[in-house]
Amino acid sequence: MTPWLTAPLALLMLALAPAAGAVDESDLLPIDEAFALSAVASERGRIEFTWKIADGYYLYRHRMGVELVEGGFKLNPLELPEGIAHTDEFFGDVQTYRNQVTAVLTGAAADDARTLGFRVKYQGCADIGICYPPHSQVVSVTLPPAGTVLDAAPSGDRADQALAGLDALTGGRGGTVPGLDLEPAGGAGLPLPPEQAFGFEAVVAGPEMLMLRFAPAPGYYLYRDRNSFSLTGEGVALAAPQWPAARAYRDEHFGEVMVYFEPVDVPLPLQRLRAEATDVSLRVTFQGCQDNGICYPPMTREVRLALPPAAAAAGQDAPPSGTGADMPARAGTPLWLALLLALGGGLILNLMPCVLPVLSLKALSLAQGGGDRRQARRSATWYTLGVLLSFAAVGAVALALRQAGLALGWGFQLQQPGVVAALALVMVAIGLALSGVFSLGAGLAGMGQSLTQKSGPAGDFFTGVLAVVVASPCTAPFMGSALAFAFTASPALAIAVFLALGLGLALPFLLIGWVPALAAMLPRPGAWMETLKQVLAFPMYLTAVWLLWVLAKQRGADAIGLVLAGAVVMALGLWWWEKARWAGRRTRWLALALALVALWPVWAVQALPAPERVSAASADGAVPYSAEALARYRAEGRVVFVNMTADWCVSCKANERTVLGREGFREALAAADAVYMKGDWTDVDPAITAFLESHGAVGVPLYVVYPRRGEPRRLPTLLTPEIVREALAEAARR
Template sequence: MGGARTWLASIALALLAVFALLVAGRADAQPQVTDDNIAAEIFADGPPEAGGEWLVALRFTPRSDEWHGYWSNPGDAGLGMELAWELPRGWSAGEPLYPVPHRLVLGGLMNHVYEGRYAVLVPIRVPRGANLEELEPISVTADYLACTDKICVPQRAVLELDPTAAEEDPRFIRWRAQIAPMLDSRANFAVEDERLRIGIPLPADMELSDPHVFVEEREFGKGRRLAYADEQTFFRDGDLLVAEVPLDQLNLPSEIVREPTPQRIEGILAFSRDVGVRFTAVPGAVPSAGKPVAAPDTPALWLLVLGALAGGLFLNVMPCVFPILSLKALSLARAGESQANARREGFAYTAGVLVACVGLGALLLALRSAGEAVGWAFQLQEPAVVIGLLVLATAITANLAGLFELPSIALTRGGEPAGAFATGLLAAFVATPCTGPFMAAALGAALILPPLEALLLFAALGLGLALPFLAIGLIPALRRMLPRPGAWMETFRKVMAVPMGLTALALLWLCFRLGGDELGWGAAGLMAIVLAILLVAGRRTGAIRQAAFVAILFVATLGIGFLPNLASEEVEVAQSLLDPVEFSEDALAEARASGRPVFVWFTADWCVSCKVNESVAIEREATRDAFVKARVITLRGDWTRRDPAITQFLADHGAAGVPLYLWYAPGEEGRQLPQVLGPDALVTLAQAVPARPANVLHDTSQSGAAGVRSD
């Protein structure tokens, strides 16, 4: 009997262990070293014209997410790209134009990198009178570095392009939008002691969410060089932004120390992760005081803790948790229950919830620190975990329906800390698919706070989830308010089987969405086998019930180990009234470059809050009609399965998970919408868009690489 009462806890802990092994295996896998770790291709924006500037793109595609390339100044480590062109006589290649680089800190060293696909544009000057009829192909030899967190591999690509066959490429719209534009005003700089101070003309009302200066020059005379990983500071003096970049004093030979300070520096001022401007600076006066530029507003820790606590309370009304909580609460109200037993159950349940929430949070932080792109509810992106939860939900549904007795949540048993602890584990594990109201800021901050503060937020989330049952266990007056035990409780128990059964069906549907028909029908077969075992065992006791538990554990283990192999790489995309474009950074850049309003939403099939918002506010004819009238471009990011690009984008916007909704008015930065949308929230936004003549909207064709649609 004792083993039977703890089987639920064993399964929950086993699921955590299985998932940890799955993702740890991914994190520890060594990348395969080849000569094509970052592939390079060359494209032209149409044919060249004599006396003009011909734009050529070098597009780089990593073989997997772990590889990254470098900006012209790679930072503390790495190597910038070198290009050797073979051009017709009189033709000349200009300086490469780069997108805004990203910061990557490893072992205290900062690198300036590009993660994922990126394009570098190179302007080529075509002389007047050039004979464009009989041109030989041009070529370029690109030497660059491809790195992961563990290894670096030199790369060389010899690329060839026939100017006479070049055609306009619609992808250049997107690639141009990603290049940082040049400021039309010159900046000044000054080197003072161990600081490089740069005064950059910038309107005082321009928003800076995460400013950083990338400087192309490395050395600043007298043995001084940029301290890339040190914190930069910013302040404003009217329409001038002053950036202070720390310098290191190096112990170098005297002939190098005598090198003068450069007379011109170039760089990129990043406003946020992917938005910025290029600048050129010359020696000059730079103000030494001004109004500090505040870092992005982060709520006080106590406010974040309250948000996590409130978010945990909200999770109690989710359909997979409410039946368990209700039945455990009623079990405390039965006649003769002692205060000591009620207190023990309340504390045990709370301990189970806290162990699950803090354990999941610690695993999340560990995986992110190891370079894995995961977010909140990451466990539900793994087929093995979903299959385990499906078995668990099926067994609990059968128990609530009266098909067999499951001691850990039985109505007739109480005062059993092991059963209450197991129930808390289960409740927390299945209640965390989504970030709901109050949770967004807390969980988003948890990804960037120090580990102890982050774990405090996960613990507060767990405490909020456990609080109702803990209060019932500790406060006799609350227990007295509950209905007295009676025959009606058996009926109530069977009623509660309905939402739990719907949860099991939702998990089965999720198997289809995660891995296609083969995984879905395999999971359905596993579900049928579990139900058959339970029907045979029925409400019998002794050896038969023990054998049934062992059989279910055996079948579940086989299912978790084998069925994920059936998962398909291609899964049918869910239909939508808004006919959205699949989200990518490129698609978003192209949509914003069109001059039309853009709505982006991130969802997942396992996210209850997402599906509620979609039914209430997004998938509505009124929303579709308003969007068509306002010419809104819609993009949808589906996070049902692991997607590192979406994970990174969510983290960049302070979100640990879904849902996330962004609205881009024409020519403006994105506005983050609430996580709970009202029925007319999107309609109102679309109606507020000013009417614009069609001929000023730079629509792009459906044939474009990102697939942004024109009306």
């Protein structure tokens, strides 16, 4: 991707990142103050429920309801006025109420009815970004004598008069009937304060483990899946909490949920990147309810803990003997080792299939240098500069977006359909240039020049940028450890690791450019160069086909049609540009405008909906990944093989074709009685990102084998049948 397109894309993605603002729930009003409810019968067949809504709060229209719990009254549907149109983060397009709203319930009261009891349900939110849980309370209404009519929809002085008259009828108790006081739904009694209803404590269970205890009081329960954890500390990161089996429960507020009625101990693993002892701050947010009573807003507790020195990193196992692929990051990994691993990972990236087409362009450029040492040095230096700056930019954007709370990892750019479409068009344009359809002259030097001739600094820099954008989704051996270090280190150290990755990628061409003995080994230019240039166009076209296939997985056939149409328009514009080389400046700029119009699909595909993905077991027998399913299989004592993959990950597809798609793998699964789970990270998926982070991975592929009992084992990035067979057999024995 050209620099002029990469920079705006990065700024746009940063602008779309959600603000990470902290909100203090103690600023909320009690729900009865935020939404003060009163009820009055203006006549025997008409009950009015009025909410006075505090400033900065609102009620949902579709979350309001009334049901009879005491007395004789035949109800009609509740009548609600039109609300304010609102697009809600949780419920979509809804209507809301502010300031005050009155709902009317009409019907027929029994002749002997004097008081009625109603359970009123409603839910609202505060503008500061916190929503109350669904709330219900029982209110009572005294009916006026037959023939008496109070002012309808009382407000201001008339409301006070109506309530004063109601006080007179009920002996000064307002709308409350003896024995039917306002109370939580179900009559569970007054709720305890949150600190008494839900006890919490955390202790250090070891250098790489915390133990959390949640203790609901009798008659209260805790939700298993409505919680979050964050940790502040140098060189320490959280893995996934290990919740024990929970109880299935039918909840009034959230439907079928998993809860705990008894105290529960939850191990919380840590990933240590530094060996020395350190102090950390753990922040835990959770939610629970009173059985047959109220639901508490999310509660947050924070504790300070002192971690002892660590001897090894958490969450990763060493690769099987005989393989050096995916060396785990050790606790206290020194910067020099992280940089060395990054340099090695970047160097091996040159051999990955995703980057070979672009590197062939650089090889062609060096060969065309004809032994000119000054030209070779200049070309290698500008190429290296393009690689280094692009690696730093991609890494900085990934770090910033993760810090902002987005579930992104390494290779995140190919999770964006617009980026995939743009890359496909760039590959087509390069192929057309190599095929001789057009050539870029000096007039476009600022936009990249030619990648196939002595293009000067801009063309060499562009080649480096393109190599990084295409290569970065690949995860070469040693890159995993280096990237894990980068994503948990300080920004300065992280950028140093990304620069080391870039230096490794650029190193072969940098050596050729600056070491005369290596440069002398290059073939001399000749007529064969033109044939080679045209042959190299076809890997570019194939790369474009691969990108279109990825785009089809992300946004379906409509996206393919848009990009193909854009490619045809772009080809027409570039061909016209070449034909108009001698026809005048105006004609050439019209051709250029036509080529730029062809970039419209880059924005159009981003707005297309994602196609419905198959959720049933796939043809290879894999079960779609979910944390709940994984926990269920583990509770059953099953061996589980988890494969985290993506359609744009070339290494993933190579492993699936050569190992995971073979009969030997299916036989190994059957022998271990193992479940095969697959997670698809082609699009952004926070659940899969959380799984990757829990195992110290920042991208795909990731392969984890869970034994019947004990800790999981992470396999190397590059698989062999022997590695997989041995890992499954060992898991079955444990």
